[in-house]
Amino acid sequence: xxxxxxxxxxxxxxxxxxxxxxxxxxxxQNSSVMSHIQRRKREPYxxxxxxxxxxxxxxxxxxxxxxxxAFQYYKLTAPDKVYFNGLDNFRxxxxxxxxxxxxxxxxxxxxxxxxxxxxxxxxxxxxxxxPFPLKGLYHAIVFLPWAFSAFVIGLIQRWxxxxxxxxxxxxxxxxxxxxxxxxxxxxxxxxxFVVIIAMIWxxxxxxxxxxxxxxxxxxxxxxxxxxxxxxxxxxxxFRITFPYIQPTIIVTVLLRTIWIFNSFDLIVVxxxxxxxxxxxxxxxxxxxxxxxxxxxxxxxxLGVMLMAVLVVxxxxxxxxxxxxxxxxx
Amino acid sequence: MNHKxxxxxxxxxxxxLLVFFLLLVILPIYWMCITSFKPHKEIINAQEITYFPxxxxxxxxxxxxKLYDYRRMLFNSFIVSAGxxxxxxxxxxxxxxGLARYKFKGKDTMLLFFLVTQMIPGILVIxxxxxxxxxxxxxxxxxxxxxxxxxxxLPYCVITMRSFFERIPYTLEEAAYVDGCSKMTxxxxxxxxxxxxxxxxxxxxxxxGAWNELIAGTIFINTADLWTVPVGLKSLIGKYDxxxxxxxxxxxxxxxxxxxxxxxxxKYVVEGLTAGAVKE
Numbered sequence: 001x002x003x004x005x006x007x008x009x010x011x012x013x014x015x016x017x018x019x020x021x022x023x024x025x026x027x028x029q030n031s032s033v034m035s036h037i038q039r040r041k042r043e044p045y046x047x048x049x050x051x052x053x054x055x056x057x058x059x060x061x062x063x064x065x066x067x068x069x070a071f072q073y074y075k076l077t078a079p080d081k082v083y084f085n086g087l088d089n090f091r092x093x094x095x096x097x098x099x100x101x102x103x104x105x106x107x108x109x110x111x112x113x114x115x116x117x118x119x120x121x122x123x124x125x126x127x128x129x130x131p132f133p134l135k136g137l138y139h140a141i142v143f144l145p146w147a148f149s150a151f152v153i154g155l156i157q158r159w160x161x162x163x164x165x166x167x168x169x170x171x172x173x174x175x176x177x178x179x180x181x182x183x184x185x186x187x188x189x190x191x192x193f194v195v196i197i198a199m200i201w202x203x204x205x206x207x208x209x210x211x212x213x214x215x216x217x218x219x220x221x222x223x224x225x226x227x228x229x230x231x232x233x234x235x236x237x238f239r240i241t242f243p244y245i246q247p248t249i250i251v252t253v254l255l256r257t258i259w260i261f262n263s264f265d266l267i268v269v270x271x272x273x274x275x276x277x278x279x280x281x282x283x284x285x286x287x288x289x290x291x292x293x294x295x296x297x298x299x300x301x302l303g304v305m306l307m308a309v310l311v312v313x314x315x316x317x318x319x320x321x322x323x324x325x326x327x328x329x
Numbered sequence: 330m331n332h333k334x335x336x337x338x339x340x341x342x343x344x345x346l347l348v349f350f351l352l353l354v355i356l357p358i359y360w361m362c363i364t365s366f367k368p369h370k371e372i373i374n375a376q377e378i379t380y381f382p383x384x385x386x387x388x389x390x391x392x393x394x395k396l397y398d399y400r401r402m403l404f405n406s407f408i409v410s411a412g413x414x415x416x417x418x419x420x421x422x423x424x425x426x427g428l429a430r431y432k433f434k435g436k437d438t439m440l441l442f443f444l445v446t447q448m449i450p451g452i453l454v455i456x457x458x459x460x461x462x463x464x465x466x467x468x469x470x471x472x473x474x475x476x477x478x479x480x481x482x483l484p485y486c487v488i489t490m491r492s493f494f495e496r497i498p499y500t501l502e503e504a505a506y507v508d509g510c511s512k513m514t515x516x517x518x519x520x521x522x523x524x525x526x527x528x529x530x531x532x533x534x535x536x537x538g539a540w541n542e543l544i545a546g547t548i549f550i551n552t553a554d555l556w557t558v559p560v561g562l563k564s565l566i567g568k569y570d571x572x573x574x575x576x577x578x579x580x581x582x583x584x585x586x587x588x589x590x591x592x593x594x595x596k597y598v599v600e601g602l603t604a605g606a607v608k609e
Contacts (some may be wrong), residue, residue, distance in 0.1 A: 040431075047427030048439065051420050051483055058480045059446055062457035069457065076460075127346045140592045142350050143599070144358075147591035149541030151559040152580040156357045159364065159573055167360055170378040201353070206602070213603035233339070255447075262450035265543045269563070283450045290456050291548060303453045310448055317448075318441075 063307075070304040074297035089301035098277045098285075105192055106261065106281040109199070113260045116200035118253060121207020126237075128212055146205040150198075154269030157198040161185060161270075188278035191271045195279055198266050207252060214248035215241060247321075254317050258310075282306060358584075365389050365578035372574050389574035390582075399579060401554060402561040406540055406583075409471050409557060413478040414536035417486050421531050422524075424483075425490025426516065430499065443484040451481060455545055462549065474549050474557070478539040486531045492604040493527030494520075530601025533594050537587050558583045 073085045093099060124142065132138075145153070160167050163183040172178045185191050218241065226236050264284035267273060273280035273288060280288070282302065290299035364372060368386040371379060393399045428436065458477065459468065467473035497520060505515045521528070546560040556564070562579045565572050591598060 041433065044427040044431035044433045044436075047423045047431075051424040051487055052439070054420075054476075054480055054483065055442070055446065058458065058476055059454060062454050062461060063449070065460070066453060066457040069460075123346060124350050127343050127350070130343075132347070138347070138351070139599075140595050142354055143595065144354055144588055144591060146598075146602075147537055147587040148584055149543070149559060149587070151541065151543040151563070152361075152584055153357075155562070155576055155580045156361045159577065160357065160360060162573075164375045165373055165378065165573070167378060201357070204350075204353075209599050209602050213599070258448045262448075262452075264452075268544065269566075283452050286450075286456075287452050287544065290452070296456055296460065299456055303450075303456065306450060306453060314445060314448055 066300045067304050067307070069296055069300040071301075072297050074295075074300070076294040076296055085297070089297050090305075092298060093301055093305075098280070101277060102280050102282060102285050105277075105279060109192060109196060109281050110257055110261045112196045113199040113203065114253060114257050116196070117203035117207050117256065118249075120200065120204045122211055122249075124204060124208040125211035125215060128208065129215055143205040143209060145202050146209070148202065150202060150263065150265040151269055153198055153202050154266045157194060157201075157266075158185065158270045161194050185271055186275055188275055191275060192279040195266050195270050198270060199260060202266075203256065203260070207256070210248055210252045211245055214245040218244045251321050254321065258313065258317075361577045361581055365574060365581050367574060369572075369574055389578040392572075393575050393578050393582075397561065397565070397575070397579075398553075399558075399561070399582070402556050402558045403582070405471060405555055406557040406559075409475050409478065410536045410539040412475050413482060413539040414532045416475075416479055417482050417535035418528060418532045420479075420483060421486040421490040422521070422528065424487035425492075425494050425527075426520075428487065428491040429494035440488075443488055446480075446484045451544065454480075455548055459548060468549060469551055469555065471550075471555060474546060475539075477545050477549065478535075478542065481542075481545075482535040482538045486534055489534070489601050489604055490527055490531055493524055493530075493601075496604075497523055526597040526600055527604070529594055529597040530604075533590055533598050534601065537590070540583075540587055 070089055071084055071086060072082055073088070074082050128135075128139070128142075161169075161184040163169065163181055163186060166184070168184070169178070169181045173181070182190070184194050222240055223236070226240060231239070261281070262283055264281055264287065267279055267281060267284045268287070271279040273284055277285070283306070286299050286302045286306070289302065290296055363380070363382060366385050366387070366389070367379070367382040368384055368388055371383060428440070455477070462468045462473045467476070501523070502515050502519055505519045506512070510518070541559070542557075543559040543563065546557045547563060550556055550560055553561070553564075558579070562576060562583070565576055565579070
């Protein structure tokens with residue numbers, strides 16, 4: 001309990017310091033000699049200073065560090081033997097015959113998950129558009145997976161798809177769709193498929209929430225006009241609803257793509273990359289490399305390549321969404 | 330006539346879809362819940378899989394709390410998540426206000442920086458951060474984990490908070506300043522009460538983000554008495570023997586706080602999720 005007390009005091013101190021230093025600035029302004037304009041110029045930096053400090057120290061600096069590590073022999077098990085080894089890490093990376101399999105897996109995983117989430121999310125949003133009894137309660141239940149941890153979802157998935165005691169095999173056999181038990185998690189190809197299902201399940205609420213919100217901002221008179229003109233539901237969807245929600249869809253899909261690519265806790269929990277890297281993606285491979293062999297140099301070189309891909313992606317993202325001009329996510 | 334048939338068909342399809350999505354969410358949770366109440370023998374009976382426990386048993390829960398000290402894990406998770414939630418909320422109120430109410434040099438770069446942090450895979454930061462933490466003695470501490478959760482949740486929360494601030498007209502504050510109210514008093518007395526939904530949403534984001542995180546936990550924490558819930562439960566997955574009953578019990582308990590939180594704050598959370606994303 002002593003540690004807890006210290007810890008809580010630490011947090012309180014950090015927060016207190018933040019409040020104190022910002023409030024001091026504003027208290028001083030009554031008696032200050034600085035002109036109003038000068039003060040106002042400093043204010044935004046003061047407000048953002050704590051956040052930026054934290055991000056620069058704990059985010060930007062480590063990232064720079066890691067790009068240096070990519071060109072080093074860096075094993076955590078031998079911290080005294082760190083030296084620059086040029087492109088050795090990259091060579092080692094591509095000498096690994098599994099790399100292409102892993103790149104293929106990553107693509108499949110991202111494309112299938114995003115597509116599944118989008119289709120189901122859009123369907124859910126469309127069904128939720130008109131009011132029905134107990135709508136609030138229904139929302140609370142159907143959007144729940146958003147709040148769930150990937151870890152627990154992964155556990156449920158792994159247990160349900162268990163080859164011997166799993167409920168999925170049992171159900172499929174009862175429905176006569178398979179004649180004997182399938183080793184979902186032990187079969188190349190199938191194991192990644194199981195991960196994708198879990199990923200889709202997890203992401204449907206987010207898509208639905210976003211699309212629903214976008215649909216609610218469509219002015220009602222547009223629909224009224226279409227009713228008067230005798231427009232059918234399908235046509236209404238493609239000519240009115242879809243064009244209106246298109247910008248939201250683009251932003252959501254692009255953001256989701258990158259989030260899904262980055263997240264691999266489901267993979268770690270459900271298959272741990274197995275069997276034989278058949279469900280490994282690039283980030284999960286990086287995790288395995290870094291913390292099974294403690295070869296941080298090799299893992300960082302993979303990281304540098306990921307960053308290069310990300311730079312291209314972010315540039316594209318900015319072009320497509322015109323994020324800079326809109327100034328909004 | 331034709332029109333009526335069409336309409337009722339549409340209604341039927343819609344009801345079908347509503348039920349489908351409801352089942353899609355409920356069935357996996359039901360399966361987890363039901364497994365957690367089955368005795369071990371019934372769980373690993375491959376011949377007969379029961380869809381409702383023949384024999385209700387609290388054995389898994391007893392084992393979880395007695396043998397694996399689940400209370401300790403819950404406690405660790407709670408400390409780290411609550412700390413993250415509080416600090417992130419506080420910092421994003423300031424940051425969001427700064428971004429919403431001022432035009433200043435470097436603002437666009439800052440926004441871009443925040444966006445980019447959202448796109449960089451966590452593992453890319455975790456690896457070098459591990460090296461740094463091990464130098465300054467933050468590996469295997471809750472403080473280190475807390476710092477990591479802060480930096481991963483802050484940018485998104487700042488941006489969200491900014492959108493909430495932008496919805497409040499500046500004239501509201503201005504009136505207070507004209508009346509002689511100081512900046513800080515204005516912020517605390519006038520703006521924050523109106524901002525309540527935003528504050529709740531951001532707190533829930535940060536809390537849930539920290540509560541659910543697994544990877545950084547397994548890397549930064551390696552002694553059992555500091556394990557958070559996901560890390561502790563993951564240790565129960567052995568190579569050959571997996572205690573499914575206990576795992577399901579633990580997973581179910583881990584979902585409850587976030588589920589309850591979400592159920593009560595749903596309106597604010599949904600508002601928060603969309604605030605940052607939908608242009609008005």
